[in-house]
Amino acid sequence: MNHQQCLLCHDAACTRACGRLDPARMLRRLYFDNEAGALNALAEDNPCRECAGKCETACPLHLPIRDIITSLKPQSGGKKEVDYSCLKTDFCGFELENPFLLSSSVVASTYEMCARAFEAGWAGAAFKTVCLMDIREASPRFSAIKGDNSRIIGFKNIEQLSDHTLEENIAVFRKLKKNYPHKLLLVSFMGRDDREWAYLAAKLTEAGADALEMNFSCPNMTEEHTGSDVGQIPALVERYTRIVREHTHLPIIAKLTPNVTDIRLSAEAAGRGGADGLAAINTIKSLIDVDIDPTDGIYHVAIGGYSGKAVKPIALRFIAELSQDPQLTGQHITAMGGIETWKDALEFIVLGADSVQVTTAVMQYGYRIIDDLREGLAIYLQDHGFRSVRDIENSAIEGIVSTETLDRSFIIYPKFLRERCVGCQRCYLSCLDGGHQAITMKDGHPQLDPGKCVGCHLCVLVYPQQAIVSSNVKVPKKKD
Ligand SMILES: Cc1cc2nc3c(=O)[nH]c(=O)nc-3n(C[C@H](O)[C@H](O)[C@H](O)COP(=O)(O)O)c2cc1C
DSSP: OOGGGOOOOTTOHHHHHOSSOOHHHHHHHHHTTOHHHHHHHHTTOOGGGGOOOHHHHHSTTOOOHHHHHHTSOOOTTOOOOOOGGGGOEEETTEEESSSEEEOSSGGGOSHHHHHHHHHHTOOEEEEEEEOSSOOOOOSSOEEEEEOGGGOEEEEEEOOOSOOSOHHHHHHHHHHHHHHOTTSEEEEEEOOSSHHHHHHHHHHHHHTTOSEEEEEOOOTTOOSTTOTHHHHTOHHHHHHHHHHHHHTOSSOEEEEOOSSSSOHHHHHHHHHHHTOSEEEEOOOEEEOOOOOSSOSSSOOOOOOEEEESGGGHHHHHHHHHHHHHOGGGTTOEEEEOSSOOSHHHHHHHHHTTOSEEEESHHHHHHOGGGHHHHHHHHHHHHHHTTOSOGGGGTTTTGGGOOOTTTOOOSEEEEEEEOGGGOOOOOHHHHHHHHHSOSOEEEETTEEEEOTTTOOOOOHHHHHOTTSOEEEEEEEEEOOOO
16 A cells, blocks of 8 residues: 555545644645655654544545655654745746646636636646637547556547637636736647638737747647648748748747657748747647447547657657757747656756646646646755756756667666565566576576676566666676
8 A cells, every 4th residue: 555546536535534734735745756845744743653543534545644654754954945936937038937837738728727727836828729610529539548546647639629719718818817917828729721820820919828839739630731730741830830920929839749750840940930939749649449349340449649648758759859959949948748747847857848838647637736846846956956947957968878879888787685575476587588588586586697687677677566676887798
């Protein structure tokens, strides 16, 4: 039993039952990798030690909440003030209180939703893509690949654009800007031709948007030459960007599709057209939930956009390529794709993102994830002596190693922690059938043959109980 099994209930019964602490908030901190925040909230006082455990009785799963919380070792020196001013940054000149924005989707599609998100602490929103098309959505429209505890790993949607009229959306923008002048209103939009791109750019500028995001990347469009069809053709990206540039004085951002082999071609085209920044990634074309037992004899499948945790490595690769491209220097990069925790966001920032956006994690867990995004990143910056989030932008770019320059002269062997081994033999099996037959079993425990081991680390990855770790020692390979 651990915090990963917490259901993350809204208005949680454990917190209502406890009179001293907010156990739901503590568990949420742990769930979202914010252990430093949990320790800081506890400071030197751990009231769970002498408690009767009403929270556990109230918990629908009766989780051992007291054990989880008492196992945290409070830091010496007491509670420290978290200084959020280090999170301040900007979006093409618009001051942001932190780098966290909602990305254009259902999570930012009405006045009430954006207002609630802003109150919760989000610095702004890319509003759901506005258009002049007649949008009729399908039902149901989502499917998912799940991991432990029903956690969504990969999420597929077939949603299109805002199904509100332009006039309705403009009324929302005016009200949002009136009531939340300091929150960024980035309005996403999509035209079907030159005339529509020009018309919408002018209308949305008048409506009070702070910046415009051109959607060149929705993979679910039914009309030809819209969405990711455009993002795949650099000449069209450049043409529409130029038209938008001519019809607004606002910063303009090109939202790019990952459904290409080289994202830099469209990014550079957007730059030539006059874009001030780039947003990536939109969803990846995908197929999941193939109907293998059809009642009508037809195997139904729908291609849709894939997002969430599973796409993060792909999104990180695209962001790194954008920030490494000298032709894109000076472009604001607003990054997204699988961000759930402050650590995820940090990875994008050190690879060159100036701001980050989120959809799928909000759909799964709600706007409240902003609490740990902010707290986790602020504590990290503070603990590492950084005064501003800007100080770490791009800092990992130089460390990216290409396949050509990778040092292949050494082996790092795995290290077996005998006391943690439960004798499941999974390491043995994987090495036998998927590795180099370097593990044998002796008295129920694995033995490594360094003569055969190539240091691939498959055993470290497959072992469920963390009983095999990297030795982190580089042993020079023997010369042939
Ligand atoms: C249900 C849903 C609707 C979306 N609608 C839009 C949209 O209208 N415009 C847009 O630019 N991107 C849209 N996206 C893409 C997201 O803004 C984002 O680029 C993508 O989901 C990756 O981020 P994530 O992993 O945090 O969700 C949508 C994504 C989802 C899941």
